[in-house]
Amino acid sequence: MSHCLNPNCQKPASNPPTAKFCQSCGTKLLLKDRYRAIKLIGQGGFGKTFLAVDEDKPSKPPCVIKQFFLEAQDTNNTQKAAELFEREALRLDELGKHNQIPELFAHFSQDNRQYLVQEFIDGQNLAEVLAEQGAFNEGQIRDLLNSLLPVLKYIHNHSVIHRDIKPENIIRRNDGQLVLVDFGAAKYVTVSSVRQTGTSVGSPEFVAPEQLMGKAIFASDLYSLGITCIYLLTQVSPLNLFDISEYDWVWRQYLVNNPVSDELGRILDKLIQHTTNCRYKSVTEVLQDLNPTSVQPLSVGHSNTISVGHSNTISVGHSNTISVAHSNTINYASFRDIHTLSHSDAVFGVAFSPDGQILASCSGYWDKSIKLWDVDTGQQLCTFQGLLDGVRCVTFSPDGQILASGGSSRDPTIKLWDVSSGQKKKILKGHSHVVYSLAFTPDGQTLVSGSQDKTIKLWDVLTGRELSTIKYHHWVRSVAVSQDGHILACGSNDQTIRLWNMLTGRQLCTLKGHFFGVSSVKFSPDDLILASGSDDRSVKLWNVHTAEVIYTLNRHSSAVFSIAFSPDGQILASGSDDDTIKLWNVMTGEEICTLNGHSSGVNSIRFSPNGKALASCSWDNTVKIWQCD
The missing domain is CATH 2.130.10.10 (YVTN repeat-like/Quinoprotein amine dehydrogenase)
Structure with missing residues (x-):
């Protein structure tokens, strides 16, 4: 089916898959004569998100259309929403084609509405994975950190703070790769802006204290990632994992048959410190603690899970010097x-x-x-x-x-x-x-x-x-x-x-x-x-x-x-x-x-x-x- 993009259409989802105009309201169905919306997959006060296909390509690959409009009546909200939409386009374009960030295909206006067309990430967000599979274990949390921390380093190196890291904005693709999505709240950092107080954005459960006051820094993303981890471990709202009377996190009390090592626990604790002086300052610091350098010498193991039927062995443990002495005739x-x-x-x-x-x-x-x-x-x-x-x-x-x-x-x-x-x-x-x-x-x-x-x-x-x-x-x-x-x-x-x-x-x-x-x-x-x-x-x-x-x-x-x-x-x-x-x-x-x-x-x-x-x-x-x- 084709989905009409007119927000006032009475029957937007009732169009044949090859129709050029909406049968209900007459609106043109193809954006820029190539992008066809087929299903509504998200909606909020500032816009809608559609699963779509790119009909300009022979294989008609899927993509995502983000449509901007305003349901709120207040002018300040109108301006803020427009700025957030433009900001997402700029951020996605600047961050390039990192394979764990959706690629921006197009950004344009049509029928007095703004549109983003971006890469479709086929998979489940981590909130959906949690609901379906239950609490994450330590190995899964380590994998998550090792997968997403380099992505954060990449965007931080481009002077961008994401500001809305949460399970819903992390998608696990069908090939297992984690993808960070929704850069609508992202902030570009300059020497002057880092000292300024701005608008508080992001989901309150996962937002760092300084970000709630409009002063997001790079470490604010690390805080949100840490909060995401303890939520995935406990399946309990972060608001209930903090003891106000003791002014301390009590997330370990909510682990159910799901132990966490002291090493990982210390890393998570440091990620979610309220005071920035006690928190990790950079991705590099976290990765160093998560993956301490070690080189294990040669040791013969005892795994006999395969058998090819021969008894020959190879010689190991020699101190041969590596040398390459072939004549090189190729430039x-x-x-x-x-x-x-x-x-x-x-x-x-x-x-x-x-x-x-x-x-x-x-x-x-x-x-x-x-x-x-x-x-x-x-x-x-x-x-x-x-x-x-x-x-x-x-x-x-x-x-x-x-x-x-x-x-x-x-x-x-x-x-x-x-x-x-x-x-x-x-x-x-x-x-x-x-x-x-x-x-x-x-x-x-x-x-x-x-x-x-x-x-x-x-x-x-x-x-x-x-x-x-x-x-x-x-x-x-x-x-x-x-x-x-x-x-x-x-x-x-x-x-x-x-x-x-x-x-x-x-x-x-x-x-x-x-x-x-x-x-x-x-x-x-x-x-x-x-x-x-x-x-x-x-x-x-x-x-x-x-x-x-x-x-x-x-x-x-x-x-x-x-x-x-x-x-x-x-x-x-x-x-x-x-x-x-x-x-x-x-x-x-x-x-x-x-x-x-x-x-x-x-x-x-x-x-x-x-x-x-x-x-x-x-x-x-x-x-x-x-x-x-």
């Missing part, structure tokens, strides 16, 4: 963009065929496609059919005959495709959530998958049978198999990397050092180095034998989503949410160059087998092929 600093290939939605994965002639790319959400491209010409060869949902990752088998793809939340299956015909060979069922990463063993007989369902699975490629499952305690975002097939590495949202002996099923060690989730892990061609990329904006190179950090590379300004070694092992590439790709000298840890060209975060990068090309894909709906001159 990596001369990479240039030669092809830009398009999907109709964000592109999450790319992979080169073993002969380097074909590039595969996969897209998510509304595109739901896997495409094969000719690397030399950039021409599309084919599009695989029969996908029920978006695809998060793709990889070729070592012989190039099979392409494996990992599905999203509505179809968390792994599909094996015949590359020559484009037909499905097998569907591997067993995961219950997004499949983030896939890796073949060097002999091509086993496929390893890592999923948001907190498991790693090993599959027999010939039969499609599940061989074994490693049960994890957090999302598995990346898996990699060493070149000799002996070691399995996985990176998780719990900030750690774990190594397993593929032949015996024993866990070898846990690598600790990242502050946030580990998004990507890769072995060097000689298996001496393991590289990891993280949401903490860093890349780390680890000595596989000693489990010690060789280098930490800190030149990205946002999360690192993907990493790749060049075939000769001399270069490491990293793709980031800061829209860039960086190339690093593995031997020295020095940055060689930065590749610019994507207009949004880089989700995946891969070197061609000969090392002379690099493929990247992005949230900007494109795939780029870079080549050395």
Whole structure:
């Protein structure tokens, strides 16, 4: 159905889905001749919010329309509402395309009303999650803090205070990512404005004392986030968690079979201090307490949850010196963009065929496609059919005959495709959530998958049978198999990397050092180095034998989503949410160059087998092929 946007329409929801004018009042139904409202999803004194579609795009992706109007009669309220609406547009536009903040698509006036059109976040807000699933536990609160604190740091670095952080304004997308919404109350901070008293805004239950008096500061957002956490832990209104007579928080008294460690309790207590002198001053301070630096030395674990049937072991604990002494005939600093290939939605994965002639790319959400491209010409060869949902990752088998793809939340299956015909060979069922990463063993007989369902699975490629499952305690975002097939590495949202002996099923060690989730892990061609990329904006190179950090590379300004070694092992590439790709000298840890060209975060990068090309894909709906001159 089409929903009329005239606030005075008597039957706004009674229009056919393709109608151009309202059948009740005659109002034009398409905003700017492209945005069609289909359902009212929110309403307040200053406006309405609609679920909509963008009919200017072939896939008609969903979006959100925010319509401004005034039901109140008072002039001051009219001016205030108009200012808040304009402010939200400015804030969203300035904050850019951070993947945890809704993107602003359009801002305009039509029929004497103002409109915002922004990204649709498919998911539930945390108030809805709480009502459906009950109180959060400590692990969920830590995940929430580690996910949202970097977002707060991002907006604070842009001199913006959100001023309305509460469960209703935090949406958990269907892929699990948390998104901060509703910047209507946001305040832009200048040297002069930070000292001025303004209007009190925000929801009283979650607002800091100084904000109630019109003096919001950056720490006010931290206070609101802390209050949100204790509410999610207790399911009790924050107004009832404070003892007026004692002038102190008593939230621990309302924990029901839901213990919180002393460490987390101290962090929450400091977040919700009434006096700003006793509260955390910055996001960085909170993150340091939440994720104290620690590097765990190599230790052999006793996990026997997988069994591949061999008794061989690998040698660990040596003090081998890492050296890279290959002759370099490729000038990596001369990479240039030669092809830009398009999907109709964000592109999450790319992979080169073993002969380097074909590039595969996969897209998510509304595109739901896997495409094969000719690397030399950039021409599309084919599009695989029969996908029920978006695809998060793709990889070729070592012989190039099979392409494996990992599905999203509505179809968390792994599909094996015949590359020559484009037909499905097998569907591997067993995961219950997004499949983030896939890796073949060097002999091509086993496929390893890592999923948001907190498991790693090993599959027999010939039969499609599940061989074994490693049960994890957090999302598995990346898996990699060493070149000799002996070691399995996985990176998780719990900030750690774990190594397993593929032949015996024993866990070898846990690598600790990242502050946030580990998004990507890769072995060097000689298996001496393991590289990891993280949401903490860093890349780390680890000595596989000693489990010690060789280098930490800190030149990205946002999360690192993907990493790749060049075939000769001399270069490491990293793709980031800061829209860039960086190339690093593995031997020295020095940055060689930065590749610019994507207009949004880089989700995946891969070197061609000969090392002379690099493929990247992005949230900007494109795939780029870079080549050395």
